[in-house]
Amino acid sequence: MEQVPVPYEPQHEPGPRPGLVLGLELVGAELLSAVGGKASNLGELLRARLPVPAGFCLTTQAYRRATLGAGLDTVHAGLAAAAPGDLPGLAGLAATARRLVMAADIPADIAEAVREAYAALGTDTPVAVRSSATAEDLPFASFAGQQDTFLNVVGADAVLAAVRQCWASLWTDRAVSYRATQGISPAAVSLAVVVQRMVDAAVAGVLFTANPVTGRRHEAVIDASPGLGEAVVSGAVNPDHFVIDSATRRILERRIGSKAVVIRPFPGGGTERTARSGANQQPCVDDVRLLGLELLGRRAEVHFGAPQDLEWAIDGGGAAWLTQSRPITTLYPLPERREGPERAPVRVGTRVYLCFSLAQGLTRPLTPMGLAGFRLIASSVARAAHFEVPAPLDGPAPYVQAGQRLFFDLTPVVRSAVGRAVVPRVFDVMEARSAAVLRQLFGDPRFSVTSRSPWRLLRHIGPVAARARVPESLLRALFRPEAALRRAERFGERFRAALVVPAGSTAVQRLDHVERILGRELFPVVPNILPLPALGFALLAAAGRLLGPAAAPGALQPVLRGLPNNVTTEMDLALWRLASAIGADAGAAAVFDGAGFDEAVVPDLVRRYRARALPAVVQSGIAGFLGCYGHRAVAEIDLGMPRWSDDPTHILGVLANYLRLEDPGQAPDRQFSKAARDAEAQVERLVTAAGERGRLRAALVRAALKRTRMFAGLRELPKYHIVEAMAAVRGQLQAIGTELAAAGRLTDADDVFFLDLIEVRDGLAGSPLQHLVAERRAAYARELGRRHIPRVLLSDGTEPEALQAGAAGAGTPGVLTGTPASAGTVTGTARVILEPQGARLEPGEILVAPSTDPGWTPLFLTAGGLVMEMGGPNSHGAVVAREYGIPAVVGVPDATSLIVTGQAVTVDGAAGTVVPDRPREAGRLPAGGAPEESAGAR
Incomplete structure (x- = not known):
């Protein structure tokens, strides 16, 4: 029977200097600034009565006192002024900081506090000494592996030496670069140090309470290897790998690794690495203990309210211990829908959501006002099609948000025979990879066809087509094409006239005008213009x-x-x-x-x-x-x-x-x-x-x-007119923001874009909004750093694209494959551009981008070729590339990561292939300057 450990219960006070040293049982989320992320989370695990080895935390106050006057202010200023991509400059400043920290004396009272707290753990007790930064293990950034950990430290003097090295590791090259790319001020970070009893681990590893690859929230993933968990987290071994269904408690997958290296404590301090011989085909942890670990992980997830990435160890007696917990920051947020007083009906079963933002070539998040605008636009579309929309400002039932991006519920489409026949074909020419992912779902029994008749669809499309006189437009275009063009021009003139706000309007009238444009005037653009290009x-x-x-x-x-x-x-x-x-x-x-x-x-x-x-x-x-x-x-x-x-x-x-x-x-x-x-x-x-x-x-x-x-x-043209309307709406909102700022309800006029329409109306009625804007700006800034956006997302968090076997170019090594978009072959130097503002593209260079909208296309004029991660043969980028006659391949998975600026590539726009002339250099920075993190770094 599995031995269940008793959670650590302290038998002593943490010491006479609580400002410097705190027992782990006394820390938690409220002390983050004093104890850092790692210690804070360990304290929370103890509060949840989960098994955590005994220990204490040397607070950030100790770090600040020890380094006061060491000259770090000058380093802070230099780092603040350095560009995130200036790796030599950052490295030089980081080296200076490390040297200053290592040269600083540990004040006598701090050293004494550490000695007393260590002695309370037992005489010459082996401990782990671990860095706990204030910017670490956070919901939006894990900072995994950025600071140092020292294992099997024995003796007070050795502990103090490890503390000093932990302090210095706040300034490693990788940590400095990571913080720079995250936009975290160097003066804003500090370091605490956790000291814990070592677990004499027979086996150890990591546990994810959600599947970090597929996004499935109901699957736990466990990697395990004999000895200390360092072998797993550092990537030194191929561990045993298990996937467990948390609902049924079934082990869905087991893959036995080679486990060729074991890391164990060395007598007297430190660790040693031992090579293992033989095939090692037996799992190092049995099913009972796997299920026990999964249960501990689930308890941690419930306590923190979010999926967790935990480190664990099982000692020689079979007791399991948790040695670290942090949020899984790579999971894409679950779709959610804003609900007003009229709540939408509860949706039963797993749902399929399509990312509308990506379909529009937009990878960045939308501002709160951008999201609010689309809620109202989507409501106008639904009402025009005779769908019920109880609260238009909350959006129609299919509208949801995830990660501050737009998603739509396509479950009815996937479960409709007509939807399956039509929608993927539309995406074949607009965003081909989304089409492939949707087709993948057709074999899933959860999304079997429940509607085979087209009449339900026609009942909603028919009124829209009739109101816009679509049949008449098509006949005119066939037999009098010039007249059809003139009619489209006249529609544009009438549309622009409808965007004008009467002079002298009040702020409330301007807001009414905004809601009228978004809710009534904008959608008719599509049925009046789109039939012609179609x-x-x-x-x-x-x-x-x-x-x-x-x-x-x-x-x-x-x-x-x-x-x-x-x-x-x-x-x-x-x-x-x-x-x-x-x-x-x-x-x-x-x-x-x-x-x-x-x-x-x-x-x-x-x-x-x-x-x-x-x-x-x-x-x-x-x-x-x-x-x-x-x-x-x-x-x-x-x-x-x-x-x-x-x-x-x-x-x-x-x-x-x-x-x-x-x-x-x-x-x-x-x-x-x-x-x-x-x-x-x-x-x-x-x-x-x-x-x-x-x-x-x-x-x-x-x-x-x-x-x-x-x-x-x-x-x-339809998008052009829609953007004209959005610019008019933006102008009215700016005028309202100016009035709210003058009234002291906003700090700046542009703060209005971090509110929604309901909140703006509240502001005009007298509500102060500064605190809400500050929260929204911070959340938006964090989302800007997200690189991976799923095209299709299930309501349980699963990313179907991650389940597809293989990757781009899997059939031919070194070849990236996508969708042909503009014929022709060109070999040139790649220029990876993530955002077009301020970008420089040398004449003839190959533009490699995540996606493009019309705002990118001025760059196309001097491009030699185009490679895009998103898009189909009729996406904006593909259309313009064809018109300019430059070879283009779109829908190339991870192109901006697999191709490096300066690399020679050959683009074949007819075959849909991109061939880098040489492999990517090891250790090079990805586009944007963010340092690459080893898969095993923690």
Whole structure:
């Protein structure tokens, strides 16, 4: 029978100096700033009456006193001024800090306090001495393995020496770099030290109370190896691996590792590593103890209220001990829905959620106002389709949020025969990887088809199509295409007129205006415009059928190059024409000298532009461009994101980049014109091929392809109008924010974007909102650091994409595979860009990005090729890449991590492959400058 340990109950006071030393039973979450994350969590485990080895904590007060006057203030200032990606600079400052800490004397009273507390644990008791930083084991950042731990320390003098080394480890290169990328001030961190009795471990390892790979919250994952757990957490062994279903208590998976190394305490102090021989095919922990560990982990999870990553050890008597607990920071948050007074019906069973943010090419979180805006927009869509929406400001029933991003409940679609037939095909051309993940779910019995009739869908779509006169629009486009274009233009003019707010409106009237635009005016854009580009692509497919064998693979794609009537292309070319005008004026061009290299130059240009102090060609040109396109932005579907008219830094940076293009043959306007000529030539070739099978067939192919080229470019127009509306809404919200700030209810006018519409109305009624805004800003800043966003997420936290076997390029080593987006092959130098603001792309470089929206596309003009982690052949990036004639592959998993800036890559836009010319260098930093963390680092 398993021996159940009794939780540690202290038999003594922690010592005469509670400000310096505290028993672990006396610490908890409320003392985080004094004891750090590790000690705080150990204290919480004790409060939950879980088995934790006896010990004490030397507080941050001791660290601060010991290092006071050591000269660390100068180091803090240097680190605060250093760029996160300046690794040599950070390393040099970190080395200086370590040297200063190691040279500082431990004050006598601190040393005495440690000796007394250590003596209370027993004479020459082996202990673990572990760093416990204030910025460690937090819900949003684990800081795993950033500071040092010393095992099997014996004797008071050795403990004091280990304490000093722990203090110094606050300033390791890896810890300094990690904090820099997390945006944590060096002056804000401090270090406590935990001293605990060593467990004489027969076997040890780690336990995750949720599956960190698949996201499943009902699965516990245990890795185990003989001896101390250091062998597992450091990655020194291939441990035994177990997955347990927490609900049924079944062991779902067991994989026996080689366990070739054992780390054990060395007599007298320290540890030794011993190689094991033999196959070691027996598990090192039996099923009874596995289930016992899972139960301890579940108790810890219940106490902390979140899935936990725990370290554990089982001693020679069979007793299990927990030696550390921290949140699993890599789990994506579960979907949740804002519920107002009218609560939505409870959804039964596992649900399927699609990330709408990623489908729009947006990886960053949305501001609270951005989320609030989409709740109202989604409600307007649902009401137009005759769905019941009890509380429009809370969003319709399918709308949920997770990780400050938009998700929609697609369970009814997955369980519908019509939905299965239609929706994945739409995503095939918009976001191909999402389509693959959705199809993967079709075999899951939890999502079996329950609806086979199309009538339920038609009952909701029919009224929307009838109200927008979609059938009439399609017929007009077929037989009077120019008239269809003119009607689309007139709709745009009426739409813009509806966005104007009456002069002299009060703040409350402005807020009513905002809700009217989002709730009524915005959605009709889609059914009034989208049928035209949809028809264009349908006619392209029809032409392919008419051509039959004459339409060789890839023969139709060139028809989509150099498309007219694309507002995004027109915007990019307008910016290029401005750059050409600036380049032709020596005085104007001179103000951009160095802007492509010196980060200080572009902000200075912005300052001079706002002061109207730039040369006339630049000043008037930028003003004219922003007058037409200033409503656009990067991540422009978020109401909280500044428009280019608010902050033209990005536009001035792009102009500086354009001015570096020296080869006239690479000029974007020439490239676009050539693409248009090539497309028209391809149309003539296809018409000629069709003519070999009859004159009527040739005429039909010509008419179809003519309309394809007329209408396909309008694919960008609905979003363009929607963004116009969002810019108008943003302007009204800024005016309201200014009034709230003047009334003392907000600190800054832009704080309004960290509220929702209900809260803004509360503010106008007199409620102070500063504290709420501060919380929201902090949460938003943390989410900005999240890199991995699931395309599809189940309500139990499972990420179906993580369950798919294999990865990109699994069939051919060294080859990354995605979706073909724009034909052509190019070999060039990769430039990994995570955010376009301030980015520099040298002419001819391969742009590697997580995704793109129209705010990125000015960079395309000088790109030699494009690689995207998200997207399909008709996503924004793919459409613009085709029009510019640059090879592009989209939907390449983890491209921004697997490809490094400066690496030579070959992009084959027809085959959908990306081939790095050499393997990624070990130890290189990923894009963004965040230090890579070893899989075993803890």
